[in-house]
Amino acid sequence: MTSYLLRGVSLLGATPRDLVIADGRISDKPDAEEIIDADGLVALPGLVDLHTHLREPGREDAETVETGSRSAALGGYTAVFAMANTSPVADTAGVVEQVWRLGREAGLVDVQPIGAVTVGLAGKQLAELGAMATSAANVRIFSDDGHCVADPRLMRRALEYVKAFDGIIAQHAEEPRLTEGAQMHEGEVSTRLGLTGWPAVAEEAIIARDVLLAEHVGSRLHVCHVSTAGSVEVLRQAKARGVRVTAEVTPHHLLLTDELAASYDPVYKVNPPLRTASDVEALRAALVEGVIDIVATDHAPHAVEDKECEWAYARPGMVGLETALPVVLSVLGEQWDLIAERMSRTPARIAGLTGHGTGLAVGDPANLTLVDPSARRVVDPAELASRSRNTPYAGTTLPGRIVATFLRGEPTVLDGKAVK
Numbered sequence: 539m540t541s542y543l544l545r546g547v548s549l550l551g552a553t554p555r556d557l558v559i560a561d562g563r564i565s566d567k568p569d570a571e572e573i574i575d576a577d578g579l580v581a582l583p584g585l586v587d588l589h590t591h592l593r594e595p596g597r598e599d600a601e602t603v604e605t606g607s608r609s610a611a612l613g614g615y616t617a618v619f620a621m622a623n624t625s626p627v628a629d630t631a632g633v634v635e636q637v638w639r640l641g642r643e644a645g646l647v648d649v650q651p652i653g654a655v656t657v658g659l660a661g662k663q664l665a666e667l668g669a670m671a672t673s674a675a676n677v678r679i680f681s682d683d684g685h686c687v688a689d690p691r692l693m694r695r696a697l698e699y700v701k702a703f704d705g706i707i708a709q710h711a712e713e714p715r716l717t718e719g720a721q722m723h724e725g726e727v728s729t730r731l732g733l734t735g736w737p738a739v740a741e742e743a744i745i746a747r748d749v750l751l752a753e754h755v756g757s758r759l760h761v762c763h764v765s766t767a768g769s770v771e772v773l774r775q776a777k778a779r780g781v782r783v784t785a786e787v788t789p790h791h792l793l794l795t796d797e798l799a800a801s802y803d804p805v806y807k808v809n810p811p812l813r814t815a816s817d818v819e820a821l822r823a824a825l826v827e828g829v830i831d832i833v834a835t836d837h838a839p840h841a842v843e844d845k846e847c848e849w850a851y852a853r854p855g856m857v858g859l860e861t862a863l864p865v866v867l868s869v870l871g872e873q874w875d876l877i878a879e880r881m882s883r884t885p886a887r888i889a890g891l892t893g894h895g896t897g898l899a900v901g902d903p904a905n906l907t908l909v910d911p912s913a914r915r916v917v918d919p920a921e922l923a924s925r926s927r928n929t930p931y932a933g934t935t936l937p938g939r940i941v942a943t944f945l946r947g948e949p950t951v952l953d954g955k956a957v958k
């Protein structure tokens with residue numbers, strides 16, 4: 539295993555120093571075989587994404603575990619959690635083990651499968667949560683993401699079930715009866731465009747119900763892709779009462795607004811939909827404050843035919859792994875410790891993922907990423923490693939370039955390029 543000396547690297551913005559990586563760990567050895575000139579580069583603990591769609595098995599034309607892993611490594615990630623809405627659905631030990639094994643074979647990031655809460659994501663009957671938990675994939679997070687676990691009794695049962703092993707139910711909060719036929723955020727813009735709206739209350743009502751259920755059961759709830767100011771208030775109150783709830787926000791909900799739907803370009807169609815400028819402001823403040831715990835990408839690759847069509851027929855979702863850190867940098871500025879907290883340490887802690895999200899101290903596994911904060915990049919969809927091209931940032935200039943990523947001391951990205 540090659541050892542590396544990162545010359546003049548800044549740990550989270552601190553005074554530059556040399557950092558040695560040897561035998562897969564941060565080392566106190568004085569030198570190494572390879573020297574990387576890290577002048578001007580900032581080291582962050584490898585990013586951890588609790589919400590990624592890798593599409594394999596079933597839609598390998600949109601993404602595979604390998605292409606998604608490469609996309610993640612290029613984005614500075616060392617671990618991603620793969621959502622269960624594949625085909626077949628990841629609702630059995632067999633499917634989660636398959637995804638886990640494919641991740642190991644790709645070897646670019648740690649791929650941790652998320653199991654479905656209900657059989658086939660159909661919301662009728664609990665999936666084999668225990669079998670997935672005791673499988674080789676060691677599943678601890680369960681989600682029907684893409685669908686809401688709308689039935690309150692089923693949600694209660696799921697929360698009760700995972701309590702035994704301190705598991706988490708990650709909810710896609712969307713009351714389906716309030717979003718039938720919805721195409722975009724319900725508000726002034728949807729009225730002007732004549733598109734059916736997805737009201738904020740459809741998210742807020744489910745979060746309010748679920749924090750009460752989680753409180754009643756004493757279980758852990760995680761709220762996926764929080765998108766409204768009202769949801770932030772529900773979460774704030776629940777956390778103040780001590781409910782065991784955590785929440786994520788996506789980079790796109792921190793930056794983009796529903797005004798973009800006026801272009802009728804389906805690249806801006808996403809679930810939950812882009813909201814208003816005041817929602818964006820509330821989400822940013824909640825992320826800084828910690829009412830929203832983490833940033834998660836909701837990387838949702840789609841094949842061209844599913845995206846480049848009429849708005850109403852387009853699938854919702856945006857790719858996000860390769861632009862997440864630049865978007866967050868543009869929103870938060872160079873608050874490195876906060877970025878490490880929201881994109882690495884806290885997601886690792888929520889998931890109980892050891893070896894990731896560390897302090898980069900001597901002895902820690904060398905899972906880290908090097909960023910050049912002074913670089914600017916114009917996003918070119920053709921350059922993405924993801925198999926899909928549905929980025930809302932095409933042509934946008936974003937700050938920060940991910941120069942290198944190390945997974946347990948092995949580079950997965952060097953000079954901004956994937957190593958394999």
Ligand SMILES: NC(=O)N[C@@H](CC(=O)O)C(=O)O
Binds near residue numbers: 808854
């Ligand atoms: N977030 C999205 O817009 N899309 C997700 C699933 C979903 O939440 O609809 C996808 O799997 O494509």
